[in-house]
Amino acid sequence: MSRGIDTLMRQHRDCDDALARLEDAARAGNWNQAAGALALLEAALEGNFNAEEARLFPAFEQATGIAGGPTAVMRREHDEVRALLANAREWLSLRDGNALAAEIDTLVVLLQQHNVKEENVLFPMCRTQVPDLDTVLAGIA
Numbered sequence: 001m002s003r004g005i006d007t008l009m010r011q012h013r014d015c016d017d018a019l020a021r022l023e024d025a026a027r028a029g030n031w032n033q034a035a036g037a038l039a040l041l042e043a044a045l046e047g048n049f050n051a052e053e054a055r056l057f058p059a060f061e062q063a064t065g066i067a068g069g070p071t072a073v074m075r076r077e078h079d080e081v082r083a084l085l086a087n088a089r090e091w092l093s094l095r096d097g098n099a100l101a102a103e104i105d106t107l108v109v110l111l112q113q114h115n116v117k118e119e120n121v122l123f124p125m126c127r128t129q130v131p132d133l134d135t136v137l138a139g140i141a
């Protein structure tokens with residue numbers, strides 16, 4: 001087992017929780033609460049994405065020599081999530097509850113599929129192929 005990978009998986013759960021809070025606030029039409037929840041979600045996602053993009057993915061790419069494979073797909077999906085967050089922020093500022101709800105629905109599906117791929121495919125590959133994984137991921141929280 002790797003403590004660093006466990007931390008990344010805990011970050012995924014934290015992001016799910018933050019997203020659920022945003023969903024609840026948006027559904028209730030509570031704009032202030034939704035804005036706070038969106039800010040927390042963005043911070044949680046950026047923390048997780050940065051740890052993966054700056055630490056885990058380069059280590060995987062270096063260890064395997066594969067740069068255009070799973071990590072390229074995961075980076076692209078991170079950017080898709082970032083685009084959805086920007087849209088959500090826009091709908092929130094326009095107080096458009098229906099558009100915000102639709103954006104959140106897309107975000108829920110994309111993020112769930114993304115995290116399943118990381119946890120079931122990429123992380124196990126990293127566990128077996130990246131030497132010194134806990135050093136690579138040291139300091140992430």
Ligand SMILES: [Fe+2]
Nearest residue numbers: 049052074118
């Ligand atoms: Fe990711």
